[in-house]
Amino acid sequence: MTGVRAGVDIGATKTLVVMCDEDGRELDSTSAPSQSHQGGAAILDRVAELVSSLVPDDAVLAGVGVGAAGVVDPVTGTVLVTGDSFTGWAGTPVNAELSARLRGVPVRTVNDVDGFLLGELLPEERNVLGVAAGTGVGGALFVDGRLLYGGATGAGEIGHVGRYGEERCTCGQIGHLEAYASGRALARRYAEATGRTLAAEAVAAAALAGDHAAQTVFTDAGRFLGQAIAHAAGLLGVATCVLGGSVVKSWALLEKPVREALEERPLLSGKPVSVRLSRNGAKSVALGAASLTAGIHRLPEVNNP
Numbered sequence: 382m383t384g385v386r387a388g389v390d391i392g393a394t395k396t397l398v399v400m401c402d403e404d405g406r407e408l409d410s411t412s413a414p415s416q417s418h419q420g421g422a423a424i425l426d427r428v429a430e431l432v433s434s435l436v437p438d439d440a441v442l443a444g445v446g447v448g449a450a451g452v453v454d455p456v457t458g459t460v461l462v463t464g465d466s467f468t469g470w471a472g473t474p475v476n477a478e479l480s481a482r483l484r485g486v487p488v489r490t491v492n493d494v495d496g497f498l499l500g501e502l503l504p505e506e507r508n509v510l511g512v513a514a515g516t517g518v519g520g521a522l523f524v525d526g527r528l529l530y531g532g533a534t535g536a537g538e539i540g541h542v543g544r545y546g547e548e549r550c551t552c553g554q555i556g557h558l559e560a561y562a563s564g565r566a567l568a569r570r571y572a573e574a575t576g577r578t579l580a581a582e583a584v585a586a587a588a589l590a591g592d593h594a595a596q597t598v599f600t601d602a603g604r605f606l607g608q609a610i611a612h613a614a615g616l617l618g619v620a621t622c623v624l625g626g627s628v629v630k631s632w633a634l635l636e637k638p639v640r641e642a643l644e645e646r647p648l649l650s651g652k653p654v655s656v657r658l659s660r661n662g663a664k665s666v667a668l669g670a671a672s673l674t675a676g677i678h679r680l681p682e683v684n685n686p
């Protein structure tokens with residue numbers, strides 16, 4: 382019997398499962414709508430069904446890794462904080478409850494942006510910042526060859542630090558990166574400037590067609606994103622950044638202000654900060670989560686207050 386490992390990405394709208402061989406190579410994948418408003422038991426029932434459906438007849442499931450939105454306790458896999466995209470999900474001990482649905486297979490759970498970053502690492506890389514700009518802006522840190530968790534509040538929340546201006550953030554504070562560089566922020570700022578309500582993708586199309594207000598909101602987003610990357614790089618000694626998320630699909634609009642902001646803030650070491658885009662796209666979180674179960678990445682065994 383060969384062993385297989387599953388990686389799961391539990392998003393607000395969709396749950397994606399990727400089945401991998403022992404070396405982390407993808408064998409198969411499937412997805413279904415998340416039961417995001419049906420509570421933790423229903424969400425995990427759906428995950429267990431999808432995982433079980435992908436285990437080949439001649440293989441044994443050796444482990445399951447989960448990437449979940451929100452602040453996640455890396456020891457129990459409990460999602461501590463979720464936004465309004467989930468109901469009855471916060472407080473669910475994912476590791477124990479999913480394992481119980483899968484005949485005791487070991488389960489490890491991390492924040493989805495941590496999963497994204499693991500799914501984007503190149504084999505030789507030991508220091509990388511991951512930033513996912515989509516509905517919100519999340520960050521993850523791989524430092525000295527391991528994920529940085531910090532305490533219960535979660536490390537790497539690049540979307541909710543800094544003060545880049547006076548916009549109110551989704552968290553209630555003022556001027557955070559998420560208030561400028563998330564899809565919702567781009568749409569809101571464009572509506573404020575023009576009175577026209579467009580989704581972020583449509584704002585991007587308008588910017589590419591020469592709409593000045595649309596160009597300005599993307600230039601601000603790119604500039605502040607570059608500044609945030611430069612600050613994180615300087616503080617943590619991480620000179621490589623991987624960017625993902627739906628907003629980054631508009632890289633043609635973001636690249637110049639991001640690179641200018643980085644060039645204006647060279648690291649003390651003189652080493653340039655390199656920025657690259659996600660290679661695995663929508664599968665990064667699940668592929669990274671699958672790698673959690675292979676013993677490549679150590680997770681904390683006890684809480685770290």
Ligand SMILES: [Zn+2]
Binds near residue numbers: 554
């Ligand atoms: Zn915030």
